[in-house]
Amino acid sequence: MEKGEKGEFELIGRFFSGIGHSDQRVVLGPGDDCGLLNVPEGHELCVSTDTLLSEVHFPADSPGDLVAHRAMAANLSDLSAMGAAPLGFLVALTLPGSDDQWLQAFATTIDAISREQEIALVGGNMARGTLSVTITVMGVVPSGQGLLRRGASIHEGIFVTGHPGDAAAGLQVLRAGITGYDDLKAAYIRPPSRLGLGQQLRPLASACIDVSDGLLADLDHLLQASGVGAEIMLPSLPLSESLVAFSGPDASRLALAGGDDYELCFSAPMDHESRLLALAAEAGINIALIGRIVTGSGIRLIDAAGQSTEADVSGYSHF
Amino acid sequence: MEKGEKGEFELIGRFFSGIGHSDQRVVLGPGDDCGLLNVPEGHELCVSTDTLLSEVHFPADSPGDLVAHRAMAANLSDLSAMGAAPLGFLVALTLPGSDDQWLQAFATTIDAISREQEIALVGGNMARGTLSVTITVMGVVPSGQGLLRRGASIHEGIFVTGHPGDAAAGLQVLRAGITGYDDLKAAYIRPPSRLGLGQQLRPLASACIDVSDGLLADLDHLLQASGVGAEIMLPSLPLSESLVAFSGPDASRLALAGGDDYELCFSAPMDHESRLLALAAEAGINIALIGRIVTGSGIRLIDAAGQSTEADVSGYSHF
Numbered sequence: 271m272e273k274g275e276k277g278e279f280e281l282i283g284r285f286f287s288g289i290g291h292s293d294q295r296v297v298l299g300p301g302d303d304c305g306l307l308n309v310p311e312g313h314e315l316c317v318s319t320d321t322l323l324s325e326v327h328f329p330a331d332s333p334g335d336l337v338a339h340r341a342m343a344a345n346l347s348d349l350s351a352m353g354a355a356p357l358g359f360l361v362a363l364t365l366p367g368s369d370d371q372w373l374q375a376f377a378t379t380i381d382a383i384s385r386e387q388e389i390a391l392v393g394g395n396m397a398r399g400t401l402s403v404t405i406t407v408m409g410v411v412p413s414g415q416g417l418l419r420r421g422a423s424i425h426e427g428i429f430v431t432g433h434p435g436d437a438a439a440g441l442q443v444l445r446a447g448i449t450g451y452d453d454l455k456a457a458y459i460r461p462p463s464r465l466g467l468g469q470q471l472r473p474l475a476s477a478c479i480d481v482s483d484g485l486l487a488d489l490d491h492l493l494q495a496s497g498v499g500a501e502i503m504l505p506s507l508p509l510s511e512s513l514v515a516f517s518g519p520d521a522s523r524l525a526l527a528g529g530d531d532y533e534l535c536f537s538a539p540m541d542h543e544s545r546l547l548a549l550a551a552e553a554g555i556n557i558a559l560i561g562r563i564v565t566g567s568g569i570r571l572i573d574a575a576g577q578s579t580e581a582d583v584s585g586y587s588h589f
Numbered sequence: 590m591e592k593g594e595k596g597e598f599e600l601i602g603r604f605f606s607g608i609g610h611s612d613q614r615v616v617l618g619p620g621d622d623c624g625l626l627n628v629p630e631g632h633e634l635c636v637s638t639d640t641l642l643s644e645v646h647f648p649a650d651s652p653g654d655l656v657a658h659r660a661m662a663a664n665l666s667d668l669s670a671m672g673a674a675p676l677g678f679l680v681a682l683t684l685p686g687s688d689d690q691w692l693q694a695f696a697t698t699i700d701a702i703s704r705e706q707e708i709a710l711v712g713g714n715m716a717r718g719t720l721s722v723t724i725t726v727m728g729v730v731p732s733g734q735g736l737l738r739r740g741a742s743i744h745e746g747i748f749v750t751g752h753p754g755d756a757a758a759g760l761q762v763l764r765a766g767i768t769g770y771d772d773l774k775a776a777y778i779r780p781p782s783r784l785g786l787g788q789q790l791r792p793l794a795s796a797c798i799d800v801s802d803g804l805l806a807d808l809d810h811l812l813q814a815s816g817v818g819a820e821i822m823l824p825s826l827p828l829s830e831s832l833v834a835f836s837g838p839d840a841s842r843l844a845l846a847g848g849d850d851y852e853l854c855f856s857a858p859m860d861h862e863s864r865l866l867a868l869a870a871e872a873g874i875n876i877a878l879i880g881r882i883v884t885g886s887g888i889r890l891i892d893a894a895g896q897s898t899e900a901d902v903s904g905y906s907h908f
Contacts, residue, residue, distance in 0.1 A: 298735065298737070302671070302814070303637060303667040303738065306730075308633060308732075315627070317624050317626065317727065318679075319679040319681050319712055319713065319725055321681045321683060323683065348623050354623065362725075364640060397642055399721065404723040409623070419622065478622075479622060480622060
């Protein structure tokens with residue numbers, strides 16, 4: 271292995287030094303062998319890691335800000351789905367070369383999201399290779415109050431935040447180089463954060479998951495963990511106007527199987543519906559009741575005429 | 590993005606389900622949106638992440654056990670250098686395809702190290718691409734007692750564990766396909782854990798770092814963080830017999846700049862020397878006094894004749 275001028279330390283110092291949010295829970299930030307954090311008493315630590323690869327999770331020519339946005343969203347949505355408050359994160363970045371403009375855009379976005387979401391950058395790694403980003407996020411929940419995937423009970427409602435399908439349509443718009451449809455593009459480029467809402471869902475939802483591989487695929491994980499099935503009312507899918515305008519008859523399919531949304535899908539007792547809708551209105555986030563938890567397993571799709579079909583729950587697969 | 594049969598979940602279930610150590614601090618293991626952990630009261634959480642890439646950090650044809658050993662060692666040594674007790678870890682694995690034999694060897698080794706070191710696997714990610722492993726480790730230290738890189742004072746001794754250079758020589762032996770030199774090969778393939786020793790060093794050492802990029806390069810990080818310089822006595826380098834036999838006149842250079850050792854380099858007041866040597870004897874780990882902290886910056890190498898030269902402290906660089 272060749273010796274050089276310790277370029278990665280120089281790059282880390284130039285682009286990542288001192289960036290982002292900090293608070294009194296961060297005892298030691300990046301730059302030592304470990305970062306050091308305080309976990310508040312009476313809380314459990316939540317941890318999750320997600321890798322985003324060039325050409326798999328984003329187009330190969332994506333700018334640094336898009337990659338940073340999507341990598342953070344993919345990870346933060348796991349904290350949101352747990353009902354966790356953000357604590358800290360680590361960024362392991364593998365880059366084909368040192369492209370100052372790309373790195374600046376990446377670091378500036380990491381900095382902005384860190385401040386916005388009040389989650390501190392506490393460590394990282396930089397290596398040379400095919401472009402990929404692995405982020406590890408840490409959050410905290412009051413002990414015993416984490417929102418798990420298991421816990422859904424029959425007769426409960428199934429809810430989803432935002433407008434699933436918009437991100438998948440946005441990627442199609444971007445790939446085709448079509449002008450307009452800025453809200454669809456934004457859904458793909460800058461997925462939303464549901465960190466605040468996730469925490470508010472803790473006393474209301476019985477089970478929760480984030481939608482990354484597609485609504486049906488991820489809902490099915492929740493159902494399997496809970497040992498139940500679901501009925502989804504197709505007319506209740508919260509299709510955005512832009513999605514319908516762009517995708518036409520394909521809109522429902524994109525909403526059900528598109529992936530990349532980083533919205534939350536959760537079950538809750540129906541007597542919480544009004545509180546949920548009030549919460550949604552207050553937060554300015556769409557929350558739609560799209561179906562019910564039923565006995566059995568799998569998902570049945572019910573159309574406007576009341577006809578039902580078994581859903582294909584396969585999401586995006588890497589292998 | 591194409592839909593498939595959710596192969597990564599099947600692979601994760603087949604190779605990684607239920608493996609490794611667990612204890613009462615693990616509230617929730619892998620399989621949900623986050624893992625959940627309890628951090629004991631009065632302790633700080635230590636976190637670190639390291640990526641190992643094919644052809645950069647290990648030969649491209651390396652078997653799964655070698656990659657697992659080295660990826661765990663690279664990460665656990667950051668906890669060791671902090672004086673931390675192990676808590677949990679996450680594995681983000683990117684693989685070109687699903688090679689059952691490789692995955693079995695990788696998972697079996699992750700399982701064994703997890704049990705041996707009593708550190709629980711609490712999450713992960715699997716994706717398809719160029720082979721790389723990003724592990725994130727978590728540990729705990731009693732609050733305020735983490736062993737930082739800063740803290741070295743002049744007149745203190747500089748110590749190193751094990752036999753630096755053995756791993757770099759071992760890689761040369763492996764690459765050349767030479768038979769014998771099993772201890773050198775082992776130093777590369779199965780780097781040691783210094784987790785126990787690191788915790789014992791907390792009351793004795795003033796600053797500590799793990800040796801991954803080369804003894805001089807990593808010592809220089811410690812020196813820079815502490816605002817001091819060092820003198821290293823070349824005759825005091827703990828060269829192993831095998832290293833001298835294989836590398837001859839190149840042995841010192843490999844010990845100083847070879848990298849891949851995952852040993853600990855630390856400073857400590859000289860009146861702790863006897864306690865340190867007793868600790869070493871008890872643990873069966875070599876600890877060598879190799880130099881002194883001095884004023885200024887950088888590292889001077891002193892040979893047997895008392896001649897001194899300025900050291901080149903550049904370690905391995907990715908850019």
